[in-house]
Amino acid sequence: MEGMDMLSWEQKTLLNELLVGLEAAKKLQTRLREAPSPLFSPTTAETNQILVNQIVSSCERSLLMLNWSSSPTTVQLIPTPATVVPVVNSGGVPESPASINGSPRSEEFVDGGGSSDSHHRQDYIFNSKKRKMLPKWSEKVRISPERGLEGPQDDVYSWRKYGQKDILGAKFPRSYYRCTHRSTQNCWATKQVQRSDGDATVFEVTYRGTHTCSQAITPPPASPEKQEDTRLRPAISTTTQKPKDLLQSLKSNLTVRTDGLDDGKDVFSFPDTPPFYTYGDFSHVESSPPIFDVADWFNPTVEIDTTFPSFLHESIYY
């Protein structure tokens, strides 16, 4: 009786859907590779390929995550940014998935608007209890001075920061992000980014929950008149994200804390800036936080790569 009961129906559904998506994505990938439609410019084709790759990788890793449920193991994808399926097989499922939730709590308040209005929460479909059952996995993203970011290319979603906390024993605070479409589309995916203590070039990104938002799917009105209007169609900015948007987002991310620096524009000017370990201890500067946080520059909070090298290609080609 204890076989697959541990998987909630949500997880099953998600898994099934992911499987379908993966299959479709792979098929599309093959198609794209085999039939290079001359209609599209090579750049478009390449972009398409990248997009498909993203889809595949996302699906695969989502599946992986689902299989692992809430296992403490961390998935490290640093050394192999290009490949996305590396770590699955080794050891198989490590821990018993029974650790999902051992407490038989029968209280499942689907809607919080029913009884108490002590806190005017909106529609909390998932209670805090359930939140713990949400699939959780983490990756490590490494930043390189001129490389940009190395790591899995999954963060095609738009995140919104909702908190930051100092973690005991950790040198740097942890940032909390949630899907931008949480309220609009009930997407409960969250992620938290923390800079590694040892390697200042490594960020640990922990995801919790999968995206249920349909930001990827369809541009609602789809007015053929204006195609390049970026602000008019922010919805597609996720899976169908264009390099432009990406760069914009990245830029805004990087511009976060450039105030204290002489040249904020030099985002990648690593050598100029003091090394990470310069921090040491700023006990005397308690009131003023260090602005030299490299983390802020390279904050892998949101989407980053994939399209990033694409514009590099343009430069290179010339």
Add this chain to the structure above:
DNA sequence: GCAATTTGACCACG
């Protein structure tokens, strides 16, 4: 003016 971040307070859990 709107939307995203900041930041202190609040809350839940171990």
Add this chain to the structure above:
DNA sequence: CGTGGTCAAATTGC
């Protein structure tokens, strides 16, 4: 009771 996670008002950026 300490710690981590979230909320929400204030603030900032666009």
